[in-house]
Amino acid sequence: xxxxxxxxxxxxxxxxxxxxxxxxxxxxxxxxxxxxxxxxxxxxxxxxxxxxxxxxxxxxxxxxxxxxxxxxxxxxxxxxxxxxxxxxxxxxxxxxxxxxxxxxxxxxxxxxxxxxxxxxxxxxxxxxxxxxxxxxxxxxxxxxxxxxxxxxxxxxxxxxxxxxxxxxxxxxxxxxxxxxxxxxxxxxxxxxxxxxxxxxxxxxxxxxxxxxxxxxxxxxxxxxxxxxxxxxxxxxxxxxxxxxxxxxxxxxxxxxxxxxxxxxxxxxxxxxxxxxxxxxxxxxxxxxxxxxxxxxxxxxxxxxxxxxxxxxxxxxxxxxxxxxxxxxxxxxxxxxxxx
Numbered sequence: 532x533x534x535x536x537x538x539x540x541x542x543x544x545x546x547x548x549x550x551x552x553x554x555x556x557x558x559x560x561x562x563x564x565x566x567x568x569x570x571x572x573x574x575x576x577x578x579x580x581x582x583x584x585x586x587x588x589x590x591x592x593x594x595x596x597x598x599x600x601x602x603x604x605x606x607x608x609x610x611x612x613x614x615x616x617x618x619x620x621x622x623x624x625x626x627x628x629x630x631x632x633x634x635x636x637x638x639x640x641x642x643x644x645x646x647x648x649x650x651x652x653x654x655x656x657x658x659x660x661x662x663x664x665x666x667x668x669x670x671x672x673x674x675x676x677x678x679x680x681x682x683x684x685x686x687x688x689x690x691x692x693x694x695x696x697x698x699x700x701x702x703x704x705x706x707x708x709x710x711x712x713x714x715x716x717x718x719x720x721x722x723x724x725x726x727x728x729x730x731x732x733x734x735x736x737x738x739x740x741x742x743x744x745x746x747x748x749x750x751x752x753x754x755x756x757x758x759x760x761x762x763x764x765x766x767x768x769x770x771x772x773x774x775x776x777x778x779x780x781x782x783x784x785x786x787x788x789x790x791x792x793x794x795x796x797x798x799x800x801x802x803x804x805x806x807x808x809x810x811x812x813x814x815x816x817x818x819x820x821x822x823x824x825x826x827x828x829x830x831x832x833x834x835x836x837x838x839x840x841x842x843x844x845x846x847x848x849x850x851x852x853x854x855x856x857x858x859x860x861x862x863x864x865x866x867x868x869x870x
Contacts, residue, residue, distance in 0.1 A: 592837075596834060599617055599830035600613065600614055600615075601827050603827040603830070604824055605825075617827045617828045618835065620831075621835065626806055626814055627832070629806050630806070630809050630811045631811055633714070633793075633802070633807070633808055633809055633810055634787060634789065634810045637718045638783070640719060641721075641729075644722075644726060645730050645733060646733070646778065646782070649730050649731075649733035649734040650734075650768075652734040654767070657738055670730075671735060673727050673731055674731055676728070678792065681792070682724055682795030686796050689711075689720040691710055694710070711803065714807040714808065717807055718808060720796070721789075721792050721793050721808055725786070729782070733778050733782070736774065736777075737771065737774060740774040741771065748770075752765065776850065780847045783840070783843050787811070788836070790810065790813060790816070793809065793813060796808060801817070811835075815829050815832040815833055815836070816829075
Protein backbone atom coordinates (compact mmCIF):
# COMPACT_ATOMS: atom_id res chain seq x y z
CA UNK A 532 0.00 0.00 0.00
CA UNK A 533 2.83 2.37 0.79
CA UNK A 534 4.50 1.73 -2.64
CA UNK A 535 1.42 2.61 -4.66
CA UNK A 536 0.50 5.75 -2.82
CA UNK A 537 3.44 7.94 -4.10
CA UNK A 538 2.81 6.84 -7.67
CA UNK A 539 -0.83 7.76 -7.45
CA UNK A 540 -0.06 11.06 -5.83
CA UNK A 541 2.65 11.86 -8.46
CA UNK A 542 0.46 11.14 -11.48
CA UNK A 543 -2.49 13.10 -10.17
CA UNK A 544 -0.93 16.56 -10.74
CA UNK A 545 0.09 15.66 -14.32
CA UNK A 546 -3.44 14.59 -15.14
CA UNK A 547 -4.76 17.72 -13.55
CA UNK A 548 -2.35 19.93 -15.52
CA UNK A 549 -3.14 18.44 -18.95
CA UNK A 550 -6.61 19.93 -19.48
CA UNK A 551 -5.45 23.57 -19.04
CA UNK A 552 -2.77 23.06 -21.75
CA UNK A 553 -5.34 21.72 -24.17
CA UNK A 554 -7.65 24.58 -23.30
CA UNK A 555 -4.85 27.05 -24.02
CA UNK A 556 -4.22 25.48 -27.43
CA UNK A 557 -7.91 25.56 -28.24
CA UNK A 558 -8.11 29.17 -27.15
CA UNK A 559 -5.14 30.11 -29.33
CA UNK A 560 -6.66 28.33 -32.33
CA UNK A 561 -9.98 30.04 -31.65
CA UNK A 562 -8.29 33.43 -31.50
CA UNK A 563 -6.40 32.70 -34.72
CA UNK A 564 -9.61 31.72 -36.50
CA UNK A 565 -11.28 34.86 -35.18
CA UNK A 566 -8.49 37.05 -36.52
CA UNK A 567 -8.62 35.31 -39.90
CA UNK A 568 -12.39 35.72 -39.95
CA UNK A 569 -12.13 39.45 -39.28
CA UNK A 570 -9.35 39.76 -41.89
CA UNK A 571 -10.85 37.67 -44.71
CA UNK A 572 -14.62 38.00 -44.26
CA UNK A 573 -14.93 41.46 -45.89
CA UNK A 574 -13.04 40.23 -48.96
CA UNK A 575 -15.20 37.11 -49.17
CA UNK A 576 -18.37 39.21 -48.98
CA UNK A 577 -17.32 41.46 -51.88
CA UNK A 578 -15.62 38.71 -53.91
CA UNK A 579 -18.78 37.75 -55.91
CA UNK A 580 -18.86 41.22 -57.46
CA UNK A 581 -15.19 41.15 -58.44
CA UNK A 582 -15.46 37.60 -59.79
CA UNK A 583 -18.49 38.57 -61.90
CA UNK A 584 -16.77 41.77 -63.03
CA UNK A 585 -13.66 39.81 -64.05
CA UNK A 586 -15.79 37.42 -66.14
CA UNK A 587 -18.18 39.84 -67.86
CA UNK A 588 -16.17 43.07 -67.70
CA UNK A 589 -12.42 42.70 -67.39
CA UNK A 590 -11.99 39.63 -69.59
CA UNK A 591 -13.91 41.11 -72.59
CA UNK A 592 -11.87 44.31 -72.22
CA UNK A 593 -8.56 42.46 -72.31
CA UNK A 594 -9.75 40.15 -75.09
CA UNK A 595 -10.83 43.17 -77.16
CA UNK A 596 -7.31 44.57 -76.83
CA UNK A 597 -5.96 41.20 -78.01
CA UNK A 598 -8.32 41.20 -81.03
CA UNK A 599 -7.34 44.78 -81.92
CA UNK A 600 -3.74 43.67 -82.35
CA UNK A 601 -4.62 41.05 -85.01
CA UNK A 602 -5.99 41.01 -88.52
CA UNK A 603 -9.23 39.46 -87.32
CA UNK A 604 -12.02 38.88 -89.87
CA UNK A 605 -15.64 38.07 -89.17
CA UNK A 606 -15.63 35.07 -91.54
CA UNK A 607 -11.95 34.09 -91.69
CA UNK A 608 -11.35 34.39 -87.95
CA UNK A 609 -8.03 35.26 -86.37
CA UNK A 610 -5.22 36.30 -88.70
CA UNK A 611 -1.67 37.56 -88.32
CA UNK A 612 -0.44 39.80 -85.54
CA UNK A 613 -0.37 43.40 -86.85
CA UNK A 614 0.33 45.40 -83.69
CA UNK A 615 -1.00 48.96 -83.81
CA UNK A 616 -1.67 48.87 -87.56
CA UNK A 617 -5.43 48.64 -86.95
CA UNK A 618 -5.32 51.77 -84.80
CA UNK A 619 -3.36 53.69 -87.44
CA UNK A 620 -5.74 52.54 -90.18
CA UNK A 621 -8.81 53.58 -88.16
CA UNK A 622 -7.46 57.03 -87.31
CA UNK A 623 -6.58 57.67 -90.97
CA UNK A 624 -10.10 56.89 -92.19
CA UNK A 625 -12.14 60.07 -92.87
CA UNK A 626 -15.30 58.50 -91.50
CA UNK A 627 -13.71 58.06 -88.09
CA UNK A 628 -13.08 61.79 -87.73
CA UNK A 629 -16.63 62.47 -88.98
CA UNK A 630 -18.03 60.02 -86.45
CA UNK A 631 -15.95 61.56 -83.67
CA UNK A 632 -17.16 65.06 -84.60
CA UNK A 633 -20.77 63.92 -84.69
CA UNK A 634 -20.47 62.15 -81.35
CA UNK A 635 -19.12 65.19 -79.53
CA UNK A 636 -21.63 67.49 -81.26
CA UNK A 637 -24.63 65.36 -80.23
CA UNK A 638 -23.14 64.94 -76.75
CA UNK A 639 -22.80 68.69 -76.20
CA UNK A 640 -26.23 69.47 -77.65
CA UNK A 641 -27.83 66.91 -75.35
CA UNK A 642 -25.86 67.02 -72.09
CA UNK A 643 -25.56 70.78 -71.56
CA UNK A 644 -29.29 71.64 -71.93
CA UNK A 645 -30.14 68.44 -70.10
CA UNK A 646 -28.23 69.52 -66.96
CA UNK A 647 -29.99 72.89 -66.75
CA UNK A 648 -33.42 71.39 -67.48
CA UNK A 649 -32.92 68.62 -64.90
CA UNK A 650 -31.85 71.15 -62.25
CA UNK A 651 -34.89 73.32 -62.98
CA UNK A 652 -37.32 70.36 -62.86
CA UNK A 653 -35.75 69.10 -59.63
CA UNK A 654 -36.10 72.56 -58.04
CA UNK A 655 -39.78 72.67 -59.04
CA UNK A 656 -40.41 69.17 -57.68
CA UNK A 657 -38.65 70.12 -54.44
CA UNK A 658 -41.12 72.95 -53.87
CA UNK A 659 -44.43 72.62 -52.03
CA UNK A 660 -46.49 71.04 -54.82
CA UNK A 661 -49.70 69.08 -54.62
CA UNK A 662 -49.56 65.45 -55.77
CA UNK A 663 -45.76 65.31 -55.52
CA UNK A 664 -45.63 61.56 -56.16
CA UNK A 665 -47.67 61.93 -59.35
CA UNK A 666 -45.32 64.56 -60.80
CA UNK A 667 -42.20 62.67 -59.76
CA UNK A 668 -43.48 59.52 -61.44
CA UNK A 669 -44.45 61.57 -64.48
CA UNK A 670 -40.94 62.88 -65.13
CA UNK A 671 -39.62 59.30 -65.04
CA UNK A 672 -42.07 57.96 -67.64
CA UNK A 673 -39.88 58.87 -70.68
CA UNK A 674 -37.05 56.82 -69.16
CA UNK A 675 -39.31 53.74 -69.06
CA UNK A 676 -40.08 53.98 -72.79
CA UNK A 677 -37.83 51.82 -74.94
CA UNK A 678 -35.10 53.77 -76.78
CA UNK A 679 -36.14 52.26 -80.11
CA UNK A 680 -39.72 53.44 -79.62
CA UNK A 681 -38.51 56.95 -78.75
CA UNK A 682 -36.27 57.01 -81.83
CA UNK A 683 -39.06 55.86 -84.16
CA UNK A 684 -41.53 58.43 -82.79
CA UNK A 685 -39.04 61.32 -82.96
CA UNK A 686 -37.90 60.36 -86.45
CA UNK A 687 -41.53 60.86 -87.54
CA UNK A 688 -41.83 64.12 -85.62
CA UNK A 689 -38.68 65.42 -87.29
CA UNK A 690 -39.60 64.24 -90.79
CA UNK A 691 -38.34 66.51 -93.56
CA UNK A 692 -41.66 67.06 -95.31
CA UNK A 693 -44.69 66.11 -93.21
CA UNK A 694 -43.24 66.12 -89.72
CA UNK A 695 -45.08 67.78 -86.86
CA UNK A 696 -42.06 69.93 -85.95
CA UNK A 697 -41.88 71.41 -89.46
CA UNK A 698 -45.65 71.93 -89.42
CA UNK A 699 -45.44 73.89 -86.17
CA UNK A 700 -42.47 75.89 -87.41
CA UNK A 701 -44.36 76.67 -90.59
CA UNK A 702 -47.07 78.38 -88.51
CA UNK A 703 -44.52 81.01 -87.49
CA UNK A 704 -42.92 81.28 -90.91
CA UNK A 705 -39.88 79.06 -90.30
CA UNK A 706 -38.80 76.11 -92.39
CA UNK A 707 -39.17 73.59 -93.63
CA UNK A 708 -35.95 72.33 -92.04
CA UNK A 709 -34.25 69.30 -93.60
CA UNK A 710 -33.70 67.35 -90.38
CA UNK A 711 -32.28 64.31 -92.19
CA UNK A 712 -29.96 66.21 -94.52
CA UNK A 713 -28.27 69.01 -92.62
CA UNK A 714 -25.68 67.78 -90.05
CA UNK A 715 -26.47 70.34 -87.35
CA UNK A 716 -30.23 69.90 -87.73
CA UNK A 717 -29.92 66.12 -87.47
CA UNK A 718 -27.76 66.51 -84.35
CA UNK A 719 -30.40 68.75 -82.77
CA UNK A 720 -33.12 66.20 -83.55
CA UNK A 721 -31.14 63.30 -82.10
CA UNK A 722 -30.15 65.37 -79.06
CA UNK A 723 -33.83 66.08 -78.43
CA UNK A 724 -34.45 62.32 -78.21
CA UNK A 725 -31.69 61.96 -75.64
CA UNK A 726 -32.97 64.93 -73.64
CA UNK A 727 -36.53 63.58 -73.70
CA UNK A 728 -35.44 60.23 -72.29
CA UNK A 729 -32.80 61.22 -69.72
CA UNK A 730 -33.80 64.64 -68.36
CA UNK A 731 -36.35 63.22 -65.93
CA UNK A 732 -33.93 60.54 -64.73
CA UNK A 733 -31.26 63.12 -63.91
CA UNK A 734 -33.89 65.39 -62.36
CA UNK A 735 -34.75 62.67 -59.83
CA UNK A 736 -31.05 62.30 -58.95
CA UNK A 737 -30.84 66.05 -58.33
CA UNK A 738 -34.09 65.92 -56.38
CA UNK A 739 -32.73 63.22 -54.07
CA UNK A 740 -29.67 65.39 -53.41
CA UNK A 741 -31.87 68.45 -52.77
CA UNK A 742 -33.91 66.49 -50.25
CA UNK A 743 -30.72 65.90 -48.25
CA UNK A 744 -29.95 69.62 -47.91
CA UNK A 745 -30.66 70.71 -44.30
CA UNK A 746 -33.76 72.91 -44.14
CA UNK A 747 -32.11 75.05 -41.47
CA UNK A 748 -29.91 76.56 -44.18
CA UNK A 749 -32.96 77.75 -46.10
CA UNK A 750 -34.49 79.17 -42.93
CA UNK A 751 -31.29 81.06 -42.22
CA UNK A 752 -31.24 82.36 -45.81
CA UNK A 753 -34.85 83.58 -45.45
CA UNK A 754 -33.92 85.41 -42.25
CA UNK A 755 -31.07 87.06 -44.16
CA UNK A 756 -33.56 88.30 -46.75
CA UNK A 757 -32.66 85.90 -49.60
CA UNK A 758 -35.41 85.19 -52.14
CA UNK A 759 -36.00 81.85 -53.90
CA UNK A 760 -33.62 82.70 -56.71
CA UNK A 761 -30.85 83.66 -54.31
CA UNK A 762 -31.44 80.57 -52.14
CA UNK A 763 -31.10 78.30 -55.16
CA UNK A 764 -27.75 79.68 -56.30
CA UNK A 765 -26.27 80.38 -52.85
CA UNK A 766 -27.47 77.34 -50.90
CA UNK A 767 -28.74 74.59 -53.21
CA UNK A 768 -26.22 74.64 -56.06
CA UNK A 769 -23.06 74.72 -53.87
CA UNK A 770 -24.28 71.71 -51.89
CA UNK A 771 -25.13 69.86 -55.12
CA UNK A 772 -21.63 70.10 -56.55
CA UNK A 773 -20.69 66.41 -55.91
CA UNK A 774 -24.00 65.28 -57.42
CA UNK A 775 -23.55 67.56 -60.43
CA UNK A 776 -20.08 66.10 -61.02
CA UNK A 777 -21.51 62.56 -60.78
CA UNK A 778 -24.26 63.34 -63.30
CA UNK A 779 -21.76 64.99 -65.64
CA UNK A 780 -19.50 61.90 -65.55
CA UNK A 781 -22.34 59.43 -66.15
CA UNK A 782 -23.80 61.63 -68.89
CA UNK A 783 -20.39 61.83 -70.55
CA UNK A 784 -19.98 58.05 -70.55
CA UNK A 785 -23.48 57.50 -71.90
CA UNK A 786 -23.30 60.36 -74.40
CA UNK A 787 -20.09 59.11 -75.99
CA UNK A 788 -21.58 55.63 -76.39
CA UNK A 789 -24.83 56.75 -78.04
CA UNK A 790 -26.06 54.22 -80.60
CA UNK A 791 -29.82 53.50 -80.54
CA UNK A 792 -31.13 57.01 -81.28
CA UNK A 793 -28.93 57.84 -84.30
CA UNK A 794 -29.24 54.33 -85.75
CA UNK A 795 -33.04 54.44 -85.67
CA UNK A 796 -33.28 58.03 -86.94
CA UNK A 797 -33.85 56.77 -90.50
CA UNK A 798 -34.75 53.48 -92.16
CA UNK A 799 -31.24 52.63 -93.37
CA UNK A 800 -29.55 53.01 -89.99
CA UNK A 801 -26.15 54.03 -91.36
CA UNK A 802 -26.04 57.61 -90.10
CA UNK A 803 -27.30 59.39 -93.20
CA UNK A 804 -26.28 59.40 -96.85
CA UNK A 805 -23.13 61.39 -96.06
CA UNK A 806 -22.79 59.92 -92.55
CA UNK A 807 -23.83 63.30 -91.20
CA UNK A 808 -25.05 61.84 -87.88
CA UNK A 809 -23.00 58.63 -87.69
CA UNK A 810 -21.46 58.24 -84.22
CA UNK A 811 -18.33 56.36 -83.12
CA UNK A 812 -20.32 53.32 -82.00
CA UNK A 813 -22.12 53.24 -85.36
CA UNK A 814 -18.75 53.44 -87.10
CA UNK A 815 -17.58 50.53 -84.94
CA UNK A 816 -20.65 48.53 -85.95
CA UNK A 817 -20.05 49.33 -89.61
CA UNK A 818 -16.45 48.11 -89.43
CA UNK A 819 -17.30 44.89 -87.63
CA UNK A 820 -20.52 43.87 -89.39
CA UNK A 821 -20.56 46.04 -92.50
CA UNK A 822 -18.69 45.67 -95.75
CA UNK A 823 -15.22 45.35 -94.17
CA UNK A 824 -16.20 42.80 -91.49
CA UNK A 825 -12.95 43.55 -89.68
CA UNK A 826 -13.16 42.68 -86.01
CA UNK A 827 -9.60 43.91 -85.53
CA UNK A 828 -10.41 47.47 -86.65
CA UNK A 829 -13.71 47.44 -84.77
CA UNK A 830 -11.90 46.40 -81.59
CA UNK A 831 -9.39 49.22 -82.19
CA UNK A 832 -12.26 51.73 -82.40
CA UNK A 833 -13.68 50.33 -79.15
CA UNK A 834 -10.36 50.83 -77.40
CA UNK A 835 -9.92 54.35 -78.79
CA UNK A 836 -13.37 55.23 -77.48
CA UNK A 837 -12.49 53.64 -74.14
CA UNK A 838 -9.33 55.74 -73.88
CA UNK A 839 -11.27 58.91 -74.74
CA UNK A 840 -13.77 58.14 -71.98
CA UNK A 841 -10.92 57.47 -69.53
CA UNK A 842 -9.29 60.81 -70.46
CA UNK A 843 -12.52 62.73 -69.93
CA UNK A 844 -13.08 60.81 -66.68
CA UNK A 845 -9.65 61.86 -65.42
CA UNK A 846 -10.45 65.48 -66.27
CA UNK A 847 -13.71 65.21 -64.33
CA UNK A 848 -11.83 63.58 -61.44
CA UNK A 849 -9.37 66.47 -61.37
CA UNK A 850 -12.27 68.93 -61.34
CA UNK A 851 -13.90 66.97 -58.52
CA UNK A 852 -10.73 67.07 -56.43
CA UNK A 853 -10.37 70.79 -57.04
CA UNK A 854 -13.97 71.42 -55.99
CA UNK A 855 -13.52 69.26 -52.88
CA UNK A 856 -10.32 71.11 -51.98
CA UNK A 857 -11.81 74.56 -52.38
CA UNK A 858 -14.91 73.46 -50.51
CA UNK A 859 -12.95 72.28 -47.48
CA UNK A 860 -11.94 74.36 -44.51
CA UNK A 861 -8.32 75.52 -44.66
CA UNK A 862 -6.16 74.90 -41.67
CA UNK A 863 -5.53 77.97 -39.54
CA UNK A 864 -2.21 79.66 -40.19
CA UNK A 865 0.17 80.37 -37.39
CA UNK A 866 0.65 83.98 -36.52
CA UNK A 867 4.13 85.35 -36.85
CA UNK A 868 7.04 84.04 -38.80
CA UNK A 869 9.35 81.18 -38.02
CA UNK A 870 11.96 81.88 -35.40
